[in-house]
Every structure is written in C-alpha cells, then in structure tokens.
Amino acid sequence: MATTLTITDQRTKRGYEMPIRDGAIRAMELRAIKEDASDFGILSYDPAFLNTASCRSAITFIDGGRGILRYRGYPIDELAKHSSFLEVAYLLITGELPTATELDGWTADITSHTMLHENTKKFMDGFHHDAHPMGILVSTLAALSTFYPDARQVGDPESRALQIRRLIGKVPTIAAFAYRHRLGYPYVYPDNDLGYAGNFLAMMFRMREARYEPDPVLERALEVLFILHADHEQNCSANVMRSIGSSLADPFVASAGAAAALYGPLHGGANEQVLRMLRDIGDLRSVPRYIESVKQGERKLMGFGHRVYKEYDPRAKILKAIADQVFEVTGRNPLLDLALEVERIALEDPYFVDRHLYPNVDFYSGLIYEAMGFPTDAFTVLFAIPRMTGWLAQWQEMLLDDEQKIARPRQLYVGHDRRPYVPIAGRAAMTRERQGVPMGG
Numbered sequence: 129m130a131t132t133l134t135i136t137d138q139r140t141k142r143g144y145e146m147p148i149r150d151g152a153i154r155a156m157e158l159r160a161i162k163e164d165a166s167d168f169g170i171l172s173y174d175p176a177f178l179n180t181a182s183c184r185s186a187i188t189f190i191d192g193g194r195g196i197l198r199y200r201g202y203p204i205d206e207l208a209k210h211s212s213f214l215e216v217a218y219l220l221i222t223g224e225l226p227t228a229t230e231l232d233g234w235t236a237d238i239t240s241h242t243m244l245h246e247n248t249k250k251f252m253d254g255f256h257h258d259a260h261p262m263g264i265l266v267s268t269l270a271a272l273s274t275f276y277p278d279a280r281q282v283g284d285p286e287s288r289a290l291q292i293r294r295l296i297g298k299v300p301t302i303a304a305f306a307y308r309h310r311l312g313y314p315y316v317y318p319d320n321d322l323g324y325a326g327n328f329l330a331m332m333f334r335m336r337e338a339r340y341e342p343d344p345v346l347e348r349a350l351e352v353l354f355i356l357h358a359d360h361e362q363n364c365s366a367n368v369m370r371s372i373g374s375s376l377a378d379p380f381v382a383s384a385g386a387a388a389a390l391y392g393p394l395h396g397g398a399n400e401q402v403l404r405m406l407r408d409i410g411d412l413r414s415v416p417r418y419i420e421s422v423k424q425g426e427r428k429l430m431g432f433g434h435r436v437y438k439e440y441d442p443r444a445k446i447l448k449a450i451a452d453q454v455f456e457v458t459g460r461n462p463l464l465d466l467a468l469e470v471e472r473i474a475l476e477d478p479y480f481v482d483r484h485l486y487p488n489v490d491f492y493s494g495l496i497y498e499a500m501g502f503p504t505d506a507f508t509v510l511f512a513i514p515r516m517t518g519w520l521a522q523w524q525e526m527l528l529d530d531e532q533k534i535a536r537p538r539q540l541y542v543g544h545d546r547r548p549y550v551p552i553a554g555r556a557a558m559t560r561e562r563q564g565v566p567m568g569g
C-alpha cells in the first residue's frame with residue numbers, strides 16, 4: 129500500500145512524492161517544493177506546534193480521543209494501583225520496571241542524594257518571607273548548577289545518571305525548604321528511613337516530634353499523585369527541557385527552565401488557579417453565573433480543557449477516587465461540592481461539550497492538596513516534584529536521539545522590507561507622517 133503523499137504545486141504544475149512514516153511526513157521534505165531554483169522552498173507553519181511532532185519518543189503514550197495514558201506501555205491506572213513513585217521513576221528513566229534488587233539500589237541511590245548543600249539555605253533565606261515557592265524552586269534549581277559543574281558533562285552517561293539521581297533526590301527537599309522558609313519554620317532535614325512521599329511529608333510538616341510518622345492513607349495518596357504527574361509526553365515544560373537541553377546546557381538549568389514553564393497558569397499553575405476559581409465562585413448558587421461568564425469569553429474554566437485530551441483526562445478520574453480516600457482522613461473539603469457542581473453543569477453544556485472541554489489533571493488535585501494541609505501556592509511545586517522525573521527522561525532521550533540537534537525553529541517574516549537609516553533629526557517628521565498628522569500640525 130502506497131505510503132507516500134503526492135503534492136502538486138499549482139504554481140509550477142510540478143508533482144512531489146513524500147514518504148509517510150508513523151503517520152507523518154518530514155517537514156524538511158517540503159523544502160524541495162520551489163517556484164524556481166533560487167527559492168528557499170516551502171516551510172510548514174505551525175504556531176504553538178498544534179500539529180508538529182518535534183521528536184520520536186518511547187516514554188509516554190497518550191490517546192487524547194480515548195483518554196488513554198501509558199508510561200513505557202503500562203496503563204496509568206495500573207501503575208497508580210500497584211506501583212510506587214520511585215518504581216515509576218525507574219521505569220520512565222530506564223524504560224523497564226525494576227527487579228527487586230534494581231529497585232532497592234535505585235531507592236538507595238536516590239535517597240543518598242536528598243540533602244542540599246548548606247549554602248543553599250543562605251541562598252533561600254535571601255528570598256522575601258512571602259516569595260512564591262515556584263520562584264524559589266526555579267531559582268534554586270538553577271543555583272544548584274553552580275554546585276555541580278560536573279553536570280555540564282552531558283555526553284557522559286555516568287555523569288547524566290548521577291545528575292538524574294541528584295535532581296530526583298533533591299527536588300522534594302528544595303520544595304520543603306521553600307515551604308518552611310515561607311512560614312519561618314526551621315528546615316527539616318530528610319529522613320532517609322521514610323519513603324519518597326513520606327520523607328517529603330516529614331520535611332514539610334514535622335514540628336516538635338522526634339520523628340514524623342506520615343499517615344499511611346495520605347502517604348499513599350501522595351505517592352499516587354506523584355505517579356499521575358510524573359510525565360505527559362511533549363507538554364509545554366517538557367518541550368522547554370528538551371529545547372534548553374539541546375544546546376547541551378546542564379540538566380539543572382534546563383530543569384529550572386522547565387519549572388518556569390510549568391509555573392504558568394495555563395500549564396502546571398492551573399491547580400492553584402482552580403482553588404482560587406472555586407473560592408471566587410463562592411457557593412453553589414453562583415456556579416451558573418460563573419459558567420456563563422466563561423462562555424462569554426470573560427475567563428477560562430481553570431482545570432478544564434487540554435491540548436491532547438478531547439475526552440476525560442484519565443488522571444482526573446483516578447484523582448476523583450483518591451479525593452474520597454483522603455477526605456476520609458482529613459474531612460471533606462467543602463469546595464469539592466462546588467467542583468462537582470461546576471463539572472456537572474459544564475459536562476451538560478454544549479459550549480464545553482462542543483469544544484471537548486473536560487476536567488484535566490489539575491481540576492481535582494488542588495482539592496486534595498489543600499485537604500492534606502498544603503498551602504495553595506505550593507500546589508505547582510507539588511506538580512514539579514514528580515514531573516522532574518519526566519523532564520529528565522525526556523532530556524536524556526533527546527540527548528541519545530541521533531536525529532536531534534540544537535532546537536532552532538524558522539519563522540515567517542512579516543516585518544518591514546529594507547529601509548534606510550533615519551538620522552534622529554528626521555524622526556519626528558517621520559513619526560507624524562506615520563500617525564497621519566499633517567506636516568506643521
């Protein structure tokens with residue numbers, strides 16, 4: 129069966145055959161289409177990469193139409209049910225589930241990297257008391273680049289493996305220190321006898337007790353939240369990680385850039401915005417009016433919609449079930465009733481149905497985090513902790529991909545044609561002319 133695309137250039141009546149592989153044509157094939165030999169050739173134009181594959185990847189598979197999400201082929205609901213975050217991290221980074229011995233070694237490796245250089249505290253103490261934790265996280269990740277100059281050896285597999293373990297191990301500590309700084313509490317050092325999620329809870333919430341014992345239901349819920357947020361193929365922040373990494377910058381500064389992208393309210397910052405939105409709505413009676421304002425284009429319904437999922441985000445389904453388990457322990461978050469009513473009305477309204485707008489991963493996660501005692505502006509940091517593993521898996525895959533090189537898109541130039549320099553004395557007249565002000569006016 130022909131696996132080629134035939135294109136006819138009506139300007140020249142010339143025909144072109146292009147191979148179709150994996151459902152795509154290579155954009156560079158378009159450059160052969162020229163009006164005359166001196167032409168640059170045809171570019172593909174795709175603002176925000178709506179229909180552009182930037183890489184081949186074997187890490188995460190999403191079928192947006194069927195609401196499918198798999199890490200290295202394993203369905204997300206099975207991993208959420210049976211796996212641990214560090215086991216999923218091993219799977220994402222290496223491509224395979226670990227044996228018991230491999231998992232023990234991996235866990236010991238990560239755990240041995242949970243401490244931060246003491247100077248990090250001096251750096252962190254320089255932030256204002258109410259500095260947003262994401263601003264602290266982004267800055268501290270970049271600052272850690274100066275502590276580990278060996279991280280610049282991105283071509284060395286051993287160095288890459290060491291930086292990956294360092295970043296996965298340290299990101300919860302950075303997050304917890306940022307939170308403790310906010311509250312003026314002493315920093316709690318990692319307790320390496322606890323699991324990944326349990327240690328994070330201890331660093332966040334331990335006060336006077338000699339040893340923090342995390343609630344097992346909350347610890348498991350946080351593990352699952354981390355698993356659900358670990359990777360999501362070529363999302364905005366993963367694209368940034370790959371792009372910065374493509375210049376061979378080290379993974380500390382690359383992950384700082386990725387975290388900066390995640391901070392945006394349209395990406396990982398949405399979970400924080402959902403809680404603010406629900407508080408804005410205030411009560412059940414106000415939901416219809418709020419939904420109407422969204423339909424009038426006055427605002428977005430935060431936690432709804434997705435570039436890829438045109439069905440229910442499979443992660444949101446799992447989160448809804450976790451919410452009930454967490455609320456059993458913490459007490460029901462009263463905002464849940466508001467969230468359920470927003471979802472009920474939106475899922476019946478043609479505005480949302482016609483645009484395939486369903487709850488995404490951020491719609492319910494914030495309700496759970498809040499019930500667990502996390503402050504609203506820590507929610508995106510909670511997203512960044514597990515997503516660090518996804519960014520690193522994407523970064524490493526990019527470096528090992530022979531087809532990849534430094535990321536440098538083209539553009540369609542729509543600015544001025546060549547024009548001569550104007551001495552400053554002549555510019556006022558030029559400005560008046562441009563603004564249509566008559567000379568002497």
Ligand code: SDX
Nearest residue numbers: 360363394395396398428429430431432433434435483488
């Ligand atoms: C994450 O990419 C990933 O994988 C991200 C992520 C991951 O794990 O990394 O899944 C995590 O970022 C989830 C998304 C969190 N963001 C939000 O919840 C913010 C609210 N959502 C929207 O801003 C929006 O849905 C996006 C950004 C998520 C997706 O935007 P797209 O793909 O660019 O879609 P679009 O803006 O072109 O919308 C298509 C139409 C438009 O209407 P029309 O112009 O056709 O009339 O749908 C409308 C949009 O106005 N629309 C919404 C809406 N989202 C889209 N209208 C109201 N509320 C919304 N939330």
